[in-house]
Structure formats: C-alpha cells, structure tokens
Amino acid sequence: MRRSAAPSQVLGNAGKRPRFIPPGKCTAVCLKNETKEMDQEIKLKEIDEKEGGASSLSKINIKNQNGNCTQSVESTGKVKTKACFSIDKCSKAEKKTLNVPEADALYLPTSGTAKEEAAQEAPDCLVKYFSVVWCKASKKKHKKWESDAILITKGKSVILKDMEGKDIGRGTGYKAKELDSLDEGQTLMVGGKEIEVMGVISADDFSSGRCFQAGIGTHDTDATALSHTSTKPFCKPFKNVCQPSTKENVLRDSQSRKPRHDPNATNSLVMPRPNASHQWMFNKAGLPVVDVVVDPYIASNLRPHQKEGIIFLYECVMGMRVSGRSGAILADEMGLGKTLQCIALVWTLLRQGPYGCRPVLKRALVVTPGSLVKNWKKEFQKWLGSERIKVFTVDQDHKVEEFISSPLYSVMIISYEMLLRSSDQIQAVEFNLLICDEGHRLKNSTIKTAAALTSLSCERRIILTGTPIQNDLQEFYALIEFVNPGILGSLSTYRKIYEEPIVRSREPSATEEEKELGEKRAAELTRLTGLFILRRTQEVINKFLPPKKESIIFCRPTALQLELYRKLLSSRVITSCLQGRLENSPHLICIGALKKLCNHPCLLFKAVKEKSCDPMSEEYDESSLYEGVIDVFPQDYTSDTFRETDSGKLQVLVKLLAAIHELNSSERVVLVSNYTQTLNVLQDVCKHYGYSYTRLDGHTPVSQRQHIVDAFNSKFSPAFIFLLSSKAGGVGLNLVGASHLILYDIDWNPATDIQAMARVWRDGQKRAVHIYRLLTTGSIEEKIYQRQISKQDLSGAVVDLSKTSEHTHFSIEELKNLFTLHEDSSCVTHDLLECDCMGKVDHQNTSSEKPPVSRSCQLEQNHGKPNSKKPLSMSQLMQWKHFSGQHQTLADPFLERIKENVSFIFQNVTNSTSPPNKT
Ligand SMILES: Nc1ncnc2c1ncn2[C@@H]1O[C@H](COP(=O)(O)OP(=O)(O)OP(=O)(O)O)[C@@H](O)[C@H]1O
Ligand SMILES: [Mg+2]
Known part of the structure; x- marks a missing residue:
C-alpha cells in the first residue's frame, strides 16, 4: 500500500512521527516487535455473516498486520436497534473483563463534541485512542492512504475523527477484547473506510487536543526539541537577504567570521x-x-x-x-x-x-x-x-x-x-x-x-x-x-x-x-x-517607576441630578425594559441617558431638547424616555450656561483641579472622558478658570497628534490640562508630562480605562503619580464599576474569556440592578464588600502608604497588591484603604480639599517606597 498521501506519511518513515508514539513505547522498531508478538496472540475469528445480518450493512474487519481478517461487524448508524443492543452487551461484558487501574482509564467526556460518544456506551468502559491513517475501502492492491485520523475505541464501539475533530465514521459490535488489544499495524474497517493503526495516543494527548495538532508540539515540551521534529510545508526556508557576490561582500566575508x-x-x-x-x-x-x-x-x-x-x-x-x-x-x-x-x-x-x-x-x-x-x-x-x-x-x-x-x-x-x-x-x-x-x-x-x-x-x-x-x-x-x-x-x-x-x-x-x-x-x-x-506584567517595571496613588472617588449627586434620575427611572421605557421588552435595545438609550446625567445634567438637557426639536424623530423610545424630563430643569435652564454646582462629579473635579494647581503649580493633569460632549463641558471649565489646556480627541488630525503630545510633555509647555478622549487617544500615547490623571467617567470595558490610566504611570515618568476615578455615588456608574471589577481577573492567561466588553446584553435582573438608584448609601460598592467598618475607621494613623493591618474587613491581608494593569477583583478592593468622605482630616492634601462633595474613597498606593525620581 502506498502511504504517501496522508500527511503523517509525507515526511517519509511511514507512521513513525513522534506524535504517534505512545508514552512508554520507545521506538518505532520496538513498537513493531510488540505488535508482531501481539499478532500471534490474536485469535482470528471468522465473521458470522448470518448473525451480522444484512449484506447491505458495511462490514468492519479487524485484520492483523498480514492482512488476515480477524473480525467483521457492522457499522453503526445504519441499524440503530442493533447498535443499542451491542452497547448494552458491551457494557456488561466490559465491566466483567476489564480490570484497569483507575489512573490509566480515561472515559469519554460528555462535553461538546464528545457527548454522543459517551452516550453510546456505559460510562465505565475503557476508552483508547489511536492515531490512524485511512482510505476508502477498496480491493485495489496499491491503495493510497487519504488522510490521518484519530480512532477512539470504547467497549465494542469505535469512532473515527478526522484531524479537525469531526466524526467521519463510527462502528459498533466489535469484540471488546480485540479492540482492547488493537495496536500499530493492524487494520480495521470503519463505516466504509479502511484504517491502519499508526500508534497509540495517550489519554492525555487526546484530552489536551495535542493529537490533533499536525506537526508541532505533540510530545516535546521545550522549544528546542520542537525545532527538531517538524517542518512546515507552506513556509519557505529562511534565506539570508544579502548574498556574497560582490567584491565588497567578499571582503566583508573575510570579516564575517x-x-x-x-x-x-x-x-x-x-x-x-x-x-x-x-x-x-x-x-x-x-x-x-x-x-x-x-x-x-x-x-x-x-x-x-x-x-x-x-x-x-x-x-x-x-x-x-x-x-x-x-x-x-x-x-x-x-x-x-x-x-x-x-x-x-x-x-x-x-x-x-x-x-x-x-x-x-x-x-x-x-x-x-x-x-x-x-x-x-x-x-x-x-x-x-x-x-x-x-x-x-x-x-x-x-x-x-x-x-x-x-x-x-x-x-x-x-x-x-x-x-x-x-x-x-x-x-x-x-x-x-x-x-x-x-x-x-x-x-x-x-x-x-x-x-x-x-x-x-x-x-x-x-x-x-x-x-x-x-x-x-x-x-x-x-x-x-x-x-x-x-x-x-x-x-x-x-x-x-x-x-x-x-x-x-x-x-x-x-x-x-x-x-x-x-x-x-x-x-x-x-x-x-x-x-x-x-x-x-507591569510588575517587572514597577521598581523603576515612581509611586502611584490611585483613588476611587464616590461623588455625591446633586439634588437636580437625583430628581432627574428618579424621573428617568420612572419612565415608561424603563418600566417596559424591566418587563423584558427589549426589541430595538431601548435599554441602551436609557443607560446612555443616565450616564450623561451623571456627567452633567446639561448633557441630558441637550439630548432632551434635540429630541423635542425634531418632530420627525422616529426614535419613539428616546422621546418617551424624556417625557416630562424638561419640567424638572429650572425654567431658565440652558445647556450653554451650565453650572458646576449641578453635577456632583464636576464640583469635585473643579475643586481637585484647583487643589493641584494651587498646591503644586508645576504639576499637570490629564483629564479623560469617553465622550466628546463631556470633553466640551470640561473644556469650558478650563476656560472659565483660566487653566491653559490642550486637547486630543477623535477629531484631532492624525498628523497633529504627536506634536500635541510632545508639546504637552515638554517642560516648557504652558498647558496645565490635557483633555483626552480615551477612545481616541487611549492606546500607545505617552503623557508623562502630567503626574495627575483624572478619569471623569467610566467605560464598560476595564481595558479602556486601564489604557487611559497607563498614559502617565510609565517609563519616563519622574514624579509620583496620582490617579483619580470619579464615580457618582449610588448611580449606574457604580454599577458599571462593580461589573468591571467583579469580572474574572484577566490573570496572566493568554485569553480572557470574561467578556468584559460585552455590554449590550443584560438579563432582566441585571437591568433591574442597573436601573436602581441607591440614594441612602454612601458607597454601594463598599456595601457589597460586606465590610463592617462602615467607613468610620480612621486610617490616618496607619502608615499612610500601607493598607491598614487590623481591620475586620481585611480578608486577605497582604494579597492586596493588585496588578496595576488588571481590573481589581472585589477581594483585592477590600485591601485598599477605604474611608468615608466625612473624615475630619485626610492624609492626602488633594483629597482634603474635595471631601465636602465626596461620600466615599478607596485608595491604594503602588511602589510607595520608590523615590519619585528613580528611573
Ligand atoms: N529601557 C528604558 N529606559 C527608559 N525609558 C524607556 C525604556 N524602555 C522604554 N522606555 C520609554 O517608556 C515609554 C513607553 O514605552 P513604549 O511606548 O514602547 O511602551 P509600550 O510597551 O509600547 O506601551 P503601549 O502598550 O502603551 O503602547 C516610552 O517613552 C519609552 O521611550
Ligand atoms: Mg506601544
């Protein structure tokens, strides 16, 4: 039989690729010998044509290496009743005859693709795996193997899977004993396909999926070993790009040693x-x-x-x-x-x-x-x-x-x-x-x-x-x-x-x-x-960076915000969302409106005005969400002349900026929002207070961006504030000219926020860094934050399956939670931690940079060093210093100035020991 067509044969030395060698069997030669010995032991049995039933059924033959037929049975799927009967028999027989040590046995899992397999056999049948080659059954003398495959045997049944994991044949009714002794060199008929066993696969190789991998990493674990074992047909061999043909190259050649x-x-x-x-x-x-x-x-x-x-x-x-x-x-x-x-x-x-x-x-x-x-x-x-x-x-x-x-x-x-x-x-x-x-x-x-x-x-x-x-x-x-x-x-x-x-x-x-x-x-x-x-992870570089103090600041909403919030929550749209009517995603509009309101009521006002000025608007949901909202605003309200006192977060921001400007006039601030409209408001604030600023958002021409960044980072820059749209400028930018960064709003995807925060605390930063995240207490912003941190830790894993950016699909329960306003809490996130400190414990006496030691809420003391670039988990957050805004004195001079509007603060310091100027 010609073997050349199956990929496993292409490299020559048929069937002796390392991945087919079962653990414990050293070489191909020893495999062959073992097979021969086994061949002699195999008792050949004739097919019972009558018992096997019909000529219409495809036969399954087990042959020894010499091609002698050892067994012939029917393939499954064609006569179901027969198959079921065989399974029953098999399971009983196997229970009696197989005495396999627990550790060696691997049972077909019922998961995903393998579900049906398991269903066909009693759960305690021994499962074995073989690498095989197959071709269509034919009487030709010189057959050509078509492809590699994996054969799974269990009791009296077999399943043939191609190298993509798809089933390409099944059979049942084999003699369990003979399937059990199946080994290299034997052939078998499975659903019209002739197969030859190339080797045994360990249960581990199957369950890890390694056996399906062509060419790499099946048995070797280290990279160097891998480089010996495989070639890749589609890759051209490397070649050096400079050929030594010229005189110059000949001269260079003598030096090339x-x-x-x-x-x-x-x-x-x-x-x-x-x-x-x-x-x-x-x-x-x-x-x-x-x-x-x-x-x-x-x-x-x-x-x-x-x-x-x-x-x-x-x-x-x-x-x-x-x-x-x-x-x-x-x-x-x-x-x-x-x-x-x-x-x-x-x-x-x-x-x-x-x-x-x-x-x-x-x-x-x-x-x-x-x-x-x-x-x-x-x-x-x-x-x-x-x-x-x-x-x-x-x-x-x-x-x-x-x-x-x-x-x-x-x-x-x-x-x-x-x-x-x-x-x-x-x-x-x-x-x-x-x-x-x-x-x-x-x-x-x-x-x-x-x-x-x-x-x-x-x-x-x-x-x-x-x-x-x-x-x-x-x-x-x-x-x-x-x-x-x-x-x-x-x-x-x-x-x-x-x-x-x-x-x-x-x-x-x-x-x-x-x-x-x-x-x-x-x-x-x-x-x-x-x-x-x-x-x-960032840890490798932390020691070269100055300290970073991160504060999550829960800002009390204003009376106007609360009233508007209640109004929106009582709208018909939100009520119908909570009843599960989510066609056309009205909940996303509601979420958007609440987020705007948290940033500043004027943004909601603008949206309401725009909708009501547009009688052609077909966005029924949005208009009905805004029904009656305008009446909540003061009569003389305009979106152009907004007041900072209307937004809890803006009040805090203004005070924070003033504190930074006053306490350390040489320090600069990156102010980040996800929304251009919010950036406009923040820009107006800068103008109002006479802060010089520069801005980078989605509209900034690409050609100007680096220039803007360089100018800001320059020590001669007059700009105090860098207004940054996190979506536009999140990636790759170095803004080490600033040592304070304020995230004005929160994104569903923690990666967006983390990206933004990493702009200032990075190599090249010389000063201690302060990061502030502003959240409106009790509002949807807290919920989004909780969602960020309660998601699975991104860990060091290659793939994060936590679907953190998924924010369009919500269960009704989740929506109910999102659309609840907690007016009585000073920090819902802290409430969720079930910490009994009530925010009353004064941490100012503890070392200012270390989490307090003897707190009843410190569940995992000393585990509180979250990786700076990963979303925190709830338990990690517990390790942060936390206190209510009502403290008499806060150790942080910047926070001290803003506490009036703040209901709660979480704070953590990374690298507290490194001197600010260390690079
Ligand atoms: N060994 C070093 N010594 C001093 N500064 C360094 C060193 N390595 C990198 N930097 C500086 O650190 C800053 C960040 O580097 P870089 O932009 O390459 O990071 P990155 O890994 O690409 O991050 P991002 O994923 O954000 O793009 C740059 O200003 C760079 O010049
Ligand atoms: Mg980069």
Whole structure:
C-alpha cells in the first residue's frame, strides 16, 4: 500500500512521527516487535455473516498486520436497534473483563463534541485512542492512504475523527477484547473506510487536543526539541537577504567570521546560537556560526525584561522556537517598552545574522495606528540616534514610492489606514519583517487591513499588543493565524478541538468531565501558543517607576441630578425594559441617558431638547424616555450656561483641579472622558478658570497628534490640562508630562480605562503619580464599576474569556440592578464588600502608604497588591484603604480639599517606597 498521501506519511518513515508514539513505547522498531508478538496472540475469528445480518450493512474487519481478517461487524448508524443492543452487551461484558487501574482509564467526556460518544456506551468502559491513517475501502492492491485520523475505541464501539475533530465514521459490535488489544499495524474497517493503526495516543494527548495538532508540539515540551521534529510545508526556508557576490561582500566575508560587537564585553547582550538542526536547514552554505550581539549603544539602555524580550523575539523570527514558524506576539502590558524591544531587534537583524554575520533583514515594515507613526520614528531616533538608521514614515507628502526608490531607508513606518490606501505599492516591496503595533485590531480577520497584511509575503511577523487578548477565542485564533498561519489547524479544527470544549467547560451547566476536558484543552492551547507569545506584567517595571496613588472617588449627586434620575427611572421605557421588552435595545438609550446625567445634567438637557426639536424623530423610545424630563430643569435652564454646582462629579473635579494647581503649580493633569460632549463641558471649565489646556480627541488630525503630545510633555509647555478622549487617544500615547490623571467617567470595558490610566504611570515618568476615578455615588456608574471589577481577573492567561466588553446584553435582573438608584448609601460598592467598618475607621494613623493591618474587613491581608494593569477583583478592593468622605482630616492634601462633595474613597498606593525620581 502506498502511504504517501496522508500527511503523517509525507515526511517519509511511514507512521513513525513522534506524535504517534505512545508514552512508554520507545521506538518505532520496538513498537513493531510488540505488535508482531501481539499478532500471534490474536485469535482470528471468522465473521458470522448470518448473525451480522444484512449484506447491505458495511462490514468492519479487524485484520492483523498480514492482512488476515480477524473480525467483521457492522457499522453503526445504519441499524440503530442493533447498535443499542451491542452497547448494552458491551457494557456488561466490559465491566466483567476489564480490570484497569483507575489512573490509566480515561472515559469519554460528555462535553461538546464528545457527548454522543459517551452516550453510546456505559460510562465505565475503557476508552483508547489511536492515531490512524485511512482510505476508502477498496480491493485495489496499491491503495493510497487519504488522510490521518484519530480512532477512539470504547467497549465494542469505535469512532473515527478526522484531524479537525469531526466524526467521519463510527462502528459498533466489535469484540471488546480485540479492540482492547488493537495496536500499530493492524487494520480495521470503519463505516466504509479502511484504517491502519499508526500508534497509540495517550489519554492525555487526546484530552489536551495535542493529537490533533499536525506537526508541532505533540510530545516535546521545550522549544528546542520542537525545532527538531517538524517542518512546515507552506513556509519557505529562511534565506539570508544579502548574498556574497560582490567584491565588497567578499571582503566583508573575510570579516564575517567575527561577531559585529564583542560578545564578551560587560553587559553584552548575545543572542542564542542556532542549534544543529537550524544550521542544517538554514546554513546550507556552511558559513561560520557567529555570535549575534546587540549593539551596545542600544543594549546599555535595556531593562532586564527587555533583554529577555529581544531574545524571545529573535528566537521566534529566526524559527528557533517553533521550527518553520517565524511569528511572535509580544503582549507585554502597556508601557513596558515594546517599541524599544522591536527597535533593538530590527537594528540587530539589519546588521547581523548567525551565519557568517550576514544580515537577516534588508527591509522591515512597521504598521501602527496613525497617532503613533511619528512616535515610532521618534523612538528610533531616541534609541539609535539619527546617524545609525534612517526610517521612512509614509504620509500625504511621503509616498511608498519614495521609500522604494531610495537606498537610504531600511525601515518603513506606516499607519493602518495608509497601508490600505497604498496596498498595491507595498505588495511590490519585499519586506523581511513585519511589525504590527497595537495588533489586537487584527483580531477580526475579515477586516480589510488584516487581509491586506496577510497578503504580504513576509513571513516574519510580530504583533505587539498591550491590551490583553480579549474575550474571544476566535479573535485569539485570528491573531495566532496571522503570525503563524496554520499552526492551530483550520478554523473548524480549532473550533472543534479547542473553542467548543473550552467554552462549554466554562458554562455553568458544564459537567465535571466537561470542565476537565475544557481545562486540558485550554492548557494545551496555552502551551502551544506560549512558545511564541510573551506577556509580562507591569510588575517587572514597577521598581523603576515612581509611586502611584490611585483613588476611587464616590461623588455625591446633586439634588437636580437625583430628581432627574428618579424621573428617568420612572419612565415608561424603563418600566417596559424591566418587563423584558427589549426589541430595538431601548435599554441602551436609557443607560446612555443616565450616564450623561451623571456627567452633567446639561448633557441630558441637550439630548432632551434635540429630541423635542425634531418632530420627525422616529426614535419613539428616546422621546418617551424624556417625557416630562424638561419640567424638572429650572425654567431658565440652558445647556450653554451650565453650572458646576449641578453635577456632583464636576464640583469635585473643579475643586481637585484647583487643589493641584494651587498646591503644586508645576504639576499637570490629564483629564479623560469617553465622550466628546463631556470633553466640551470640561473644556469650558478650563476656560472659565483660566487653566491653559490642550486637547486630543477623535477629531484631532492624525498628523497633529504627536506634536500635541510632545508639546504637552515638554517642560516648557504652558498647558496645565490635557483633555483626552480615551477612545481616541487611549492606546500607545505617552503623557508623562502630567503626574495627575483624572478619569471623569467610566467605560464598560476595564481595558479602556486601564489604557487611559497607563498614559502617565510609565517609563519616563519622574514624579509620583496620582490617579483619580470619579464615580457618582449610588448611580449606574457604580454599577458599571462593580461589573468591571467583579469580572474574572484577566490573570496572566493568554485569553480572557470574561467578556468584559460585552455590554449590550443584560438579563432582566441585571437591568433591574442597573436601573436602581441607591440614594441612602454612601458607597454601594463598599456595601457589597460586606465590610463592617462602615467607613468610620480612621486610617490616618496607619502608615499612610500601607493598607491598614487590623481591620475586620481585611480578608486577605497582604494579597492586596493588585496588578496595576488588571481590573481589581472585589477581594483585592477590600485591601485598599477605604474611608468615608466625612473624615475630619485626610492624609492626602488633594483629597482634603474635595471631601465636602465626596461620600466615599478607596485608595491604594503602588511602589510607595520608590523615590519619585528613580528611573
Ligand atoms: N529601557 C528604558 N529606559 C527608559 N525609558 C524607556 C525604556 N524602555 C522604554 N522606555 C520609554 O517608556 C515609554 C513607553 O514605552 P513604549 O511606548 O514602547 O511602551 P509600550 O510597551 O509600547 O506601551 P503601549 O502598550 O502603551 O503602547 C516610552 O517613552 C519609552 O521611550
Ligand atoms: Mg506601544
């Protein structure tokens, strides 16, 4: 039989790929011997044609290695009654005959895809797994195996799954004993398919899904071992971009035996040498292996985690971590210097390589959000100086053609938007490395940008993202697929093997078996992708940063706000929402109105006016929500001449700004909102009080953004306040010129808020940082905050399944909670913690920077160091210092000035010991 067509056979040495070797069985030879011995023991049995029944049923033959038929039975699904009968018999028989130690037995889980399988057999039948190859049954002498598959045997039944996890055949009525002794080399008929067993798969390999992975990571756990085991058909072998043909190159060749920089110098950063298999594959010319040493000019500035990151990126793009794959995801938390790590990598590979020191790259492409194009250029200059490298940024006046025609540039930086527009020209350039900054935007593989990038022939791909890869296993797949195409198999394979069991296992109704399977699959997915994903948390850099004091400030709503709030809650729309009438999502309009009201009643007033001025409006829900609302406003109310005393949060803000301005006039403030209209109000406040300000929102032309940021960060900047729209400017911006940041409103997605907060507490910050989050006490804002923090911790996991950004679907219970105003509480969030301190305990006597020690509410003392970039959990929040606004004295001079309008405060200090000026 020809074996060449099944992928497992393609590499030659049929059936001896490592993934088919069961644990404990050392080599293919020993497998064969064992099989032979077993063959002699197998008692051949003739088919009982009559008992088997009808000729219309497909036969299932178990043959030994020589092709002798050992058994023949019917395939399932065709005669159901027969199948059921067999199952009954089997379960009884197996109970009697199988005496398997508990630890070795794995039962088919009832979860997701495997549900039906389990239903077919009694639960205590032993399950075994085999890797097989199959082809359609035929009498031809020279058959060709069509594909690999996985065979699952249980009692007297078998299931055949393709490598995507789909069922492609089933059979029942086999002799349990013979299925039990099934081993390599034996053939079997399953539903019209002939299969040959290639090896036994461990229960663990099946439940983790590892056995479905073609080519990688099935038995080896370390990256180096992986690089020996597999090849990737679609990946071209690496080639050095500079060939030594010219005289100049010959001269260079004589020098090429030496590393470019001294690997033995103190603090030198030397890349790992390629192993033998890498050399065999990529050093066909037999050039000397030379140490690749990062230019000391840049290396001297690197933090320890950045050095590790550069080695990681180097190994990934050089195909040293996963053989034949050259993609990586650097998912370090915000502000850890992903840009610098990439710059160091690019600069190293543009000048060096492990074989004869020949450069690995000729051209690199950086794709980034428009607002960061100039920042990238600046960072290149910052770390390499302008004489070492010339980088080209594409904009209206500098087209891709210029880059192509100029020999000066080796790095091109382009925005995602511009990339789409210049897609054709870019296709024509050969880039050897592609870096996608803020690459989580590629999670939707159907968007044009992703398609344009995927179509680039460049195989070395790096995604940078500071936002955890969120929520969705499919989005995760898209990112993985982008950097290392095909590594997780097809989308349908991935869904069957990973997504479905993992998602199922997290549903409340999941059985223990489903949970176990889901956990194993998730662990395997993390293991596989962990080879080329690196995520470090803020902790690694904390020690280099100044202290950060974070305060959550609960601001009492004003009388006008309360009255309007009650009015909205009593509207017909909200009542009908609470009765479950949610067609056209009226609840979202209600939520929007309440959020506006929390920011300032004038924003609600504006919305009401606009609706009533528009008689053509068909938005029935919105108009009816506003019915009678206008009567609550004072008669002379206008939205243009708003008063700060109408909004609890605005009152607090105004006092806070005054305190900062007065107490430390050299300090500056970033003031963040999610809404342009709110920013307008805040801007008016700045004007009113004569505070100089600058502003960046969605309307700011991309070309001006970096300039605005630079001007603000400059120590000569006159601006006191930076008004920032978190949606527009959240990602990537460095606003270290400010040391205070105020989040005026809250977003459903904690990542948006975290992004915004990370703008000031990052490398380069010299002063102690103060972060203030303003929430209206008892209102929907508190509910949103609670939702943020009660969601599963994003942890270090690659994928966060907590669906934190999901805020369009609510249960009636959730809506009831959202649409409740708690007028009597000074902090509903604190009430929920069931802490008995009543906010009365005065913490001012305890060390001002440490959580108090002997509090009845300190459930998990000393666990209260939340990772700064992750949403807090409720229990972590308990560890924060918390007190009501009624305290006689607050240790914080800024908070002291605002306490009049504040009902409660949570406060936490990170890095309290680091001196502010430490960098
Ligand atoms: N080793 C270092 N020493 C001093 N400053 C550094 C160092 N590394 C990075 N920085 C500075 O820290 C700031 C943040 O770096 P960068 O913008 O690369 O972070 P990031 O990881 O890309 O974060 P984000 O996810 O927010 O984009 C930059 O101003 C950068 O110049
Ligand atoms: Mg960045």
